[in-house]
Amino acid sequence: MSTTAAAASTPQPIGRPLWRKLIGFNLLTAVILGVGGYYLGWFIGHQISGKSFEFQTATDEHDVALLLAYFFGVVGFLIGLGFANYPVSRLLGKPASLREKEEQGIGRYFGLCTDHKVVGIQYLVGIGLFFFIGGLNAMLIRTELLHPVPTFVGPNQYLSLVGMHGTMMMGMMTSGILGPFANYFVPIMIGARRMAFPRIEALTFWLLMAAGFILVSTIFFGGFPTGWTGYEPLNDQAVMGMDSYICFFALVGLSMCLLGLNMMATIITMRAPGLTWSRLPIFVWSVFATSVLMVLAAPMLIATLLMAALDRTISTSFFLAGGGGSSYLFENLFWFFGHPEVYILALPGFGIVLELLPVFTRKPLWGYRLAVSGMLGVSLLSFFVWQHHLFVSGINADLRPFYMLSTEIISVPTGFIFLCFMGTMWKSRTSFTVPMLFCVAWAFNFLLGGLSGVFLSDSPSDTDTHGSFFVMAHFHYTIMGGLIFTFFAGIYYWVPKMTGLRFNERLSKIHFWSMFVAFNSTFLPLFALGMEGMPRRVSTYSPSLQALNVWVSISAFVLGLSMLVFLVNAVYSLIFVRLRAESNPWRSKSLEWQVPTPVPVNNFEQIPVFDSDPYDYGTPLTVGGAPATAGA
Amino acid sequence: MAAETHPGTPEPNHARRFTALWVISSLIATPLVIFLLGPSLPPGNGSEQASGHVTDNTVLLAMATPVLLLVVIYLIYASIFFRQPKGGVLEGPAVRGDSRIQTAWVVITSVLVLSLAAYGTVRLLADNGAGSGSGPKPLTVPKGPKLPVQVIAQQWAFTYRYPTYGGVETTHLELPDNEMVELHVTSIDVIHSFWAYKLGVKADANPGVDNIAFVKPTHEQSFEVRCSELCGIWHGYMFDKGYVVSPAAFETWIHEQQTKFAPATKVLPPYSNTYSPEPTRRAE
Numbered sequence: 071m072s073t074t075a076a077a078a079s080t081p082q083p084i085g086r087p088l089w090r091k092l093i094g095f096n097l098l099t100a101v102i103l104g105v106g107g108y109y110l111g112w113f114i115g116h117q118i119s120g121k122s123f124e125f126q127t128a129t130d131e132h133d134v135a136l137l138l139a140y141f142f143g144v145v146g147f148l149i150g151l152g153f154a155n156y157p158v159s160r161l162l163g164k165p166a167s168l169r170e171k172e173e174q175g176i177g178r179y180f181g182l183c184t185d186h187k188v189v190g191i192q193y194l195v196g197i198g199l200f201f202f203i204g205g206l207n208a209m210l211i212r213t214e215l216l217h218p219v220p221t222f223v224g225p226n227q228y229l230s231l232v233g234m235h236g237t238m239m240m241g242m243m244t245s246g247i248l249g250p251f252a253n254y255f256v257p258i259m260i261g262a263r264r265m266a267f268p269r270i271e272a273l274t275f276w277l278l279m280a281a282g283f284i285l286v287s288t289i290f291f292g293g294f295p296t297g298w299t300g301y302e303p304l305n306d307q308a309v310m311g312m313d314s315y316i317c318f319f320a321l322v323g324l325s326m327c328l329l330g331l332n333m334m335a336t337i338i339t340m341r342a343p344g345l346t347w348s349r350l351p352i353f354v355w356s357v358f359a360t361s362v363l364m365v366l367a368a369p370m371l372i373a374t375l376l377m378a379a380l381d382r383t384i385s386t387s388f389f390l391a392g393g394g395g396s397s398y399l400f401e402n403l404f405w406f407f408g409h410p411e412v413y414i415l416a417l418p419g420f421g422i423v424l425e426l427l428p429v430f431t432r433k434p435l436w437g438y439r440l441a442v443s444g445m446l447g448v449s450l451l452s453f454f455v456w457q458h459h460l461f462v463s464g465i466n467a468d469l470r471p472f473y474m475l476s477t478e479i480i481s482v483p484t485g486f487i488f489l490c491f492m493g494t495m496w497k498s499r500t501s502f503t504v505p506m507l508f509c510v511a512w513a514f515n516f517l518l519g520g521l522s523g524v525f526l527s528d529s530p531s532d533t534d535t536h537g538s539f540f541v542m543a544h545f546h547y548t549i550m551g552g553l554i555f556t557f558f559a560g561i562y563y564w565v566p567k568m569t570g571l572r573f574n575e576r577l578s579k580i581h582f583w584s585m586f587v588a589f590n591s592t593f594l595p596l597f598a599l600g601m602e603g604m605p606r607r608v609s610t611y612s613p614s615l616q617a618l619n620v621w622v623s624i625s626a627f628v629l630g631l632s633m634l635v636f637l638v639n640a641v642y643s644l645i646f647v648r649l650r651a652e653s654n655p656w657r658s659k660s661l662e663w664q665v666p667t668p669v670p671v672n673n674f675e676q677i678p679v680f681d682s683d684p685y686d687y688g689t690p691l692t693v694g695g696a697p698a699t700a701g702a
Numbered sequence: 703m704a705a706e707t708h709p710g711t712p713e714p715n716h717a718r719r720f721t722a723l724w725v726i727s728s729l730i731a732t733p734l735v736i737f738l739l740g741p742s743l744p745p746g747n748g749s750e751q752a753s754g755h756v757t758d759n760t761v762l763l764a765m766a767t768p769v770l771l772l773v774v775i776y777l778i779y780a781s782i783f784f785r786q787p788k789g790g791v792l793e794g795p796a797v798r799g800d801s802r803i804q805t806a807w808v809v810i811t812s813v814l815v816l817s818l819a820a821y822g823t824v825r826l827l828a829d830n831g832a833g834s835g836s837g838p839k840p841l842t843v844p845k846g847p848k849l850p851v852q853v854i855a856q857q858w859a860f861t862y863r864y865p866t867y868g869g870v871e872t873t874h875l876e877l878p879d880n881e882m883v884e885l886h887v888t889s890i891d892v893i894h895s896f897w898a899y900k901l902g903v904k905a906d907a908n909p910g911v912d913n914i915a916f917v918k919p920t921h922e923q924s925f926e927v928r929c930s931e932l933c934g935i936w937h938g939y940m941f942d943k944g945y946v947v948s949p950a951a952f953e954t955w956i957h958e959q960q961t962k963f964a965p966a967t968k969v970l971p972p973y974s975n976t977y978s979p980e981p982t983r984r985a986e
Contacts, residue, residue, distance in 0.1 A: 392978065
């Protein structure tokens with residue numbers, strides 16, 4: 071990589087005509103090849119699975135065609151972007167080209183770029199787009215639930231909306247923090263010039279974008295009725311839209327797995343001299359813990375979906391009791407991925423909160439080692455709890471005490487994070503800036519999420535709450551209250567560094583308060599609704615529950631509006647007003663705030679040398695013999 | 703949290719003040735939760751299992767209350783007393799941890815969590831699965847006579863089969879009051895879940911699986927049965943009404959059903975724990 075600095079400074083050919091710029095490996099070519107690949111796959115699929123095939127295997131011929139269409143479409147899309155150039159040129163014995171990193175200007179953001187800072191911003195915008203689509207689905211769901219009987223959409227559309235919302239959020243937001251912030255800041259924080267595998271880094275982003283469009287395309291194929299869990303045998307029974315779900319989640323799994331591998335490799339091998347494991351910023355630790363989960367859990371998802379796809383296309387019967395399979399198998403395999411998945415969503419949030427706290431409290435991180443062990447503990451234990459999703463299913467019913475124990479034990483390492491939070495704030499000098507407000511909101515939300523989790527982890531009381539709105543409220547408190555609030559904390563904290571521009575303070579505060587109040591006003595009543603016996607994923611409910619549902623819907627609309635406030639703020643501040651941010655507005659001592667803005671292509675002229683962790687805040691205690699550093 | 707005050711500024715003893723606030727509010731709130739909120743917690747007293755869940759919910763809520771108060775009061779306290787003055791650039795004390803507090807926290811949370819798990823386990827086993835689906839061979843089975851009732855789920859209705867009454871199959875559920883009922887939940891197509899909210903019973907219906915749950919209703923009532931596992935487009939409409947009636951009324955009712963459905967019972971397959979699931983072929 072040492073040659074890139076020279077390469078980057080070579081002048082670009084200027085003045086090429088526009089039509090010439092459009093030819094080559096870019097987004098336009100990618101879309102054309104993607105669409106072409108799609109129709110090629112559709113054609114091939116119908117050739118190999120004609121009418122006779124359907125007769126023999128009792129399957130729907132279009133499933134084969136659609137899965138092949140998606141496959142060829144994605145391959146075409148990636149080739150069009152230029153992902154094949156490097157492996158092909160190496161196979162042909164030509165020297166490796168680093169062209170991907172040379173380009174300057176706005177064009178970089180619309181194609182294959184191996185600069186981790188560009189990928190970070192691509193992720194932020196791309197994921198933000200799908201986050202808003204998912205949120206829009208939620209608004210439609212809540213509109214339907216204004217009435218106890220369906221009035222607004224039919225039952226099929228309703229289930230499609232529920233499925234789209236859940237799958238979009240659970241799928242796209244897995245990289246909600248790792249995608250934008252870890253890609254952008256981990257290399258800078260650890261004093262590296264790039265990620266370990268820059269092309270794979272770019273690949274994870276473009277895979278995710280392809281996946282997102284595949285999921286949206288499900289509306290052209292009848293949607294899917296299973297929700298984000300995709301349980302068999304309903305999965306096998308569903309129409310073609312289900313193949314979009316399978317394809318989407320498999321691509322997300324692939325992207326997740328590669329992202330995790332890349333992060334792990336980067337953090338293990340590319341730390342600057344002096345950056346020992348005990349000096350690593352806590353955010354990097356959380357990224358590391360999450361990456362371990364991603365690498366271990368995502369392949370399970372891909373394998374499970376492959377089995378589901380085989381059941382749907384060539385009539386295997388992994389999950390079909392009629393053919394000797396078991397619906398339990400899918401539940402087991404899915405949740406073996408699915409439970410680590412929810413910690414993939416939560417852990418980076420822990421990291422952001424603990425990373426930001428020292429900056430705003432002007433104190434060192436309290437209990438660094440405890441925080442690290444908390445994150446690693448959560449990440450390890452999350453593989454041993456998955457059957458708590460199946461407490462009433464009858465599977466391994468005698469093992470319920472074990473899963474009850476393991477699930478409740480996971481609150482111990484989570485408690486570490488809370489202790490570190492409280493310890494850091496103790497006797498601090500806290501500035502309640504917008505990112506800090508989001509961190510405090512995290513503590514409140516995640517606390518409610520965690521405490522409601524106790525009712526679900528307790529097998530006897532889970533009998534009532536399982537599959538009800540109570541569960542729904544619980545995981546919205548942990549995921550929306552945990553991940554999305556910290557996601558916004560990250561945006562308000564780091565975007566001034568990423569763009570060099572600052573947000574409008576007043577609009578940011580309005581965004582925070584409206585979001586926090588509306589969020590709680592939406593999801594607190596859902597606990598009560600669940601306890602009163604309202605199941606998830608229904609558009610028909612008891613008329614006695616209508617008043618609460620109307621309250622929740624209206625709060626949800628306000629929550630949606632608060633997101634619009636953010637959007638307005640982002641467009642207004644970053645596109646129209648463009649006030650320059652100070653170079654270090656938070657007076658942070660972390661390394662990413664010490665490099666110039668915009669960050670140079672290679673981050674550092676000279677690789678930095680670390681002699682401490684980045685939490686060197688506060689005035690040392692002068693009292694002799696004080697236990698000031700005990701346990702640190 | 704070192705006891706030393708910040709040098710230069712005379713500060714109150716925050717540790718003592720905060721602890722006092724927390725202890726006092728917990729001492730007030732926890733009994734309120736137990737005695738005021740507890741009895742009105744769902745799912746009510748429709749069955750022994752439901753009453754058990756009310757107890758469980760009360761215990762869990764009582765344990766959660768001090769934890770909730772600890773963090774919430776802390777957040778409010780810290781937001782009031784640990785502020786940076788406007789425009790100030792003050793630094794906090796450079797304390798990086800306190801091994802005594804950390805150890806105490808680890809020990810206390812572990813003890814709390816272990817006792818929760820022990821409590822849950824005892825309740826689960828003592829109450830024979832506490833109304834939840836406990837698989838084909840439950841670890842503990844209630845003593846005494848039991849009325850077996852099979853719940854057969856399909857898209858999008860439940861039917862109920864009474865094997866001790868000639869295997870008659872009915873379209874709604876009636877149960878005798880004060881008798882232990884052994885529900886055998888199964889499905890003939892996709893996964894469903896049998897949920898009788900007021901009775902505190904929930905058991906998934908998996909094709910090819912016999913999922914057993916025990917419930918003993920404690921008074922005559924009507925209750926709603928809902929499917930609580932997404933099972934296709936009419937999932938939201940998969941509900942019906944069940945009744946708990948006196949044993950005598952139950953006998954009358956079931957004999958009526960036997961006569962009424964005799965022609966249908968004849969063509970039903972013989973009673974078994976599961977039935978061959980229908981092929982889940984798509985209708986296109």
